[in-house]
Amino acid sequence: MSILLTDKSKIMVQGITGREGRYHAQHMQDYGHNIVAGTSPGHGGEWVLDGKVPIFDTVEEAKKSTGADTSVVFVPAYHAFDAILESIDAGIQLIVCITEGIPIMDMLKVRRVLAGKECYLVGPNSPGIITPGQAKAGIIPGDIAIPGKVGIVSRSGTLTYEVALALKRVGIGVSTCIGIGGDPVIGTSFVDCLELFEDDPHTDQVIIVGEIGGNEEEKAAEFVVNEMTKPVCAYIAGKSAPENRRMGHAGAIIEGNTGTAQSKIAAFRQAGVKVVSFPEEIVSLITTS
Amino acid sequence: MSILLTDKSKIMVQGITGREGRYHAQHMQDYGHNIVAGTSPGHGGEWVLDGKVPIFDTVEEAKKSTGADTSVVFVPAYHAFDAILESIDAGIQLIVCITEGIPIMDMLKVRRVLAGKECYLVGPNSPGIITPGQAKAGIIPGDIAIPGKVGIVSRSGTLTYEVALALKRVGIGVSTCIGIGGDPVIGTSFVDCLELFEDDPHTDQVIIVGEIGGNEEEKAAEFVVNEMTKPVCAYIAGKSAPENRRMGHAGAIIEGNTGTAQSKIAAFRQAGVKVVSFPEEIVSLITTS
Amino acid sequence: MKLHEYQSKSYFNREDIPIPRSRIASTPAEAKQIAAEIGYPVVLKAQVLVGGRGKAGGILLVKDENDLDPAANDILNSKIKGISVQRILVEQAINFTQEIYLGITVDRALAQPVIILSASGGVEIEELAIHHPNRIIRTAIDPLLGLQPYMVRAMASHIGLDYDLWKPLLHIALSLWKLFDQLDATLVEINPLVITTDKELLALDGKMTIDDNALYRQEDFLELTDQAVETPAEQEARKFCLSYIQLSGHIGCMVNGAGLAMATMDCIQQAGGEPANFLDIGGGANADKVQAALRIILSDENVRAVLINIFGGITRCDEVAKGLISILPENTRNLPFIIRLEGTNAEEGRNLLAQVPNLLIAENLMQAAEMAVHAAERAMV
């Protein structure tokens, strides 16, 4: 029926007393009724969301007391490294990091810590995940998608909304919609999500929304060829972008010919993935069964 | 017929152009004829041991060219961290570190890197390993043991010799003799070795030579109770030592009642492990079949 | 944030990475004095943050005092790829026998830092990367452990570096890692790292880029930022935390979200127009921020039409509408505005805008792009 997030998910919010954290916790609660806890050091023992959700000082206590398995991170960028490590250490299975502006070295270290662990980190700089009709974790507006069988995975927040809403307007529903975040170093990749969608009996087809930079799309194309049975289509933003200002020669040496919209589109087409030229066009490629 | 080291082992020596490295490489070669390479930065392309063994600049090259699977580390203490990491990174399966005086923080980091890797690090500050009649890796004199079915694992170098020689004098042979090193933080533990001996069809009984400090012996006793079918006996050095000068209160908090000769002897006796009161006495506990 | 060559070299110097003698000058007179102290021949190097400055005439060799003034004048009065040169580095000229490439950056695909070494450095390194990738060796670095000596030795061995130079290379590589790690760099690069005729390693050029996200904990660079050359529009954008890049088209655009901003530009191009800029107002922008963003767009004389594309998540469409209304008095050229509002408070936003004349409301992204291209074409007539 979905990947990563369901109506059974027990969600906690890290930074629930901040402006963003409180606001979106309320929206998540209204949508899925599955917010079980929040954390905010020094606020342990207080209650939020109409006095129904307890706050804890630490993730460890929140997990122990409420069985939280998912955490949505809203803390400021300079606390995010610590907050993510805290959730990993506490054994949270899904961490959705909304925070943007996290230093890249922090994320390199987080990735190193995550290696080999049974934990999905979505983001940072992610709009979150929504499983329409069931639950949402993050800031994706609840009304942009209806339940259905199309999976969406995207590097861009607003483009995700764009695609989901376009589907909704023609009555097509979504199994799960995941914004993996647009930062150079992120946790869960396109390939990770494709793997999950391929294994999800309730997803029939998958939309990838990519953008220039990095080689996640190229790797996704390779995965589609080798491992996917379900149809995949894509949109890539950035065809008109001026040539990527690379990081010195080193960037060119590392990235070679990957990273441009052209290379990504070519890779997808070679993998049999249809690529549209503007977001709303994607609707034309979805077969409603 | 043995654990960790056999006549099939392909041994390389890290630091083969140093005084100790060269001297012991020759002895290992005379004993087992299975030294396949040495490393010494800047000496790549040279040959040692009567011009029969090639030197390489790096472990990676040595492994690629000779298939080395075992490395014996003789480099100075301030290079040892780098040398051990180099061998781990190159995929060496058994690293025997003879070097003593390695800072404890370096070893903590090495242990962290080793976690989850298929690699045994014996030592540091180890006299090495000898599988009598087959091979030796390290500085254990070749003539102190004869082939047989008794496994020896010891934290002390010279006490290892003491026990092996005592057995030899009464005609009892050894499957493999391992000096795990006396430093506070080491790679392969008593328990690791007991596990290997338990699984080795050619080892009938095991001798543990322990000493005061840490709780490796206590953990070994627990393992003997829960996992071992083969008889184990032990000698613990340090009964007469003045009370351990612990590290502040922290040491006491961490170690609690473990660490003394008394606690170790008690743990072993409770586990059905016979404990002798001086090294040579161990011979009386070995049953010759 | 990119550092100038002279800034990078001052960090190299701090870590005892050998560099040629050099100092920075803003006038030919200063340059002459420095050259006299250093001794001729010297090299004058324009301090601009763009690649290929050598080919663009930004590096000149000066053999003696007579040649200095004209050369210094030449560079200081020039523009390199549109950037006017404010400072030159006056540097001891070095004789060398080989150019090596050494750099550390982030490999996004591996999510690890990588160190890169090649026996053939210099300006042709990117060509080499394409045609002879095996002559460039890269090694991934565990970000928790850091660069280890054995990795550098393996690389030195791989490129066949003379053993006498292993120790200096090791020192330089470890120092470079230290800078990368401690300064939150995303790039540290020495190209070329030369072998001098005296058989020593010397960093002849240096590039460093600092992670903008980490500037809050890198106090060194808060000062340096002021020295960077930014256009007034870029300075204004940075002040309001807007992500703005000026381009050469006629359609100004203001969008929330980098992906949607790119998609908007793509749609403009697809509809036959050219975007005048990339401008992402980020998430949750208020009316003031919207006003500032639109002011930057209006200040661009190339702009003939303004496309506003907002898909509100955190961003509230009514705030955007308020910002838009507040800037209208400054629209002295009467540029047409095309607006597409979707998502959070879109209805309220559209209501606010209903009373504003001369606004074109679009239903979706592609339509908005087409309307904008149309409007710009009419405006150009």
Added chain:
Amino acid sequence: MKLHEYQSKSYFNREDIPIPRSRIASTPAEAKQIAAEIGYPVVLKAQVLVGGRGKAGGILLVKDENDLDPAANDILNSKIKGISVQRILVEQAINFTQEIYLGITVDRALAQPVIILSASGGVEIEELAIHHPNRIIRTAIDPLLGLQPYMVRAMASHIGLDYDLWKPLLHIALSLWKLFDQLDATLVEINPLVITTDKELLALDGKMTIDDNALYRQEDFLELTDQAVETPAEQEARKFCLSYIQLSGHIGCMVNGAGLAMATMDCIQQAGGEPANFLDIGGGANADKVQAALRIILSDENVRAVLINIFGGITRCDEVAKGLISILPENTRNLPFIIRLEGTNAEEGRNLLAQVPNLLIAENLMQAAEMAVHAAERAMV
């Protein structure tokens, strides 16, 4: 290598860990001057590297100037557990409401650093560890990642620390980790860390131990070593890299290898004697080192017999024999020597000793111990 309290506190101060005002004095006059500057009441604390100095009279509260001289004299003229006091720390007296324990050390069993926190610190912490272990919380630290803030918060929450003190505790804990990591410490400990009547955290005492194996890269401590109080025998031992601990028995022993040295002591005890020392000459000792080791043993007036137990691996028995022969002229008290040589060049060693009178050769370890105990008993008659 243990640091004195005042040395540890100077590191605390460097990292902005709050400490009471204090200075070190070697004479009552100095102490008086410092106390005047700090203001009464003050506490005088003997700077000795042994535990339990408070109970041994090494810490005195001085209420006013009149009491200072006698108190300072008392401590400076005293011996604490056999160590004469050279210096006292004159420290501002602090009023506090609670004693906390905070320390970082190495957990051998985990092979990880651990941080330890308890709401009940002070001298009874070890009792607490035995009877109420759950009131002490320990957290393992990844040595590659280092201590992270969330770990400290979790510990603060666990011991019920007032939230107002979380930030200062976080700062102190992270600073303590920094010292542990950067100085290659095996212990950093604040006990007690007090909550003052003004509700601030203050490090009232400090202990640090530096890893001897890491001193080569910790240049700070090469100087400090000289200030440590060592006996002449210990100084001599350190000079020759001998591992020597003086004990109170009558049988001096010289052994190669720490394990064998302990086993030798055990055997002496089993045979009814008491070792006069622990002395490990390490691996590969030459004649000079052996001579130095034996000289140290001969200088101990309690020694009645000398047992030499060598199982040569790297160590060559002929070198040991040479060292022994060279020291014999200094055996003015005609102490009996019992020698057991085994392993590398044992035959050559025995041949060299064959011509030396009054040497007792043993066949194995237990026999050597028995012969030594016998000889010592005869010597005491």
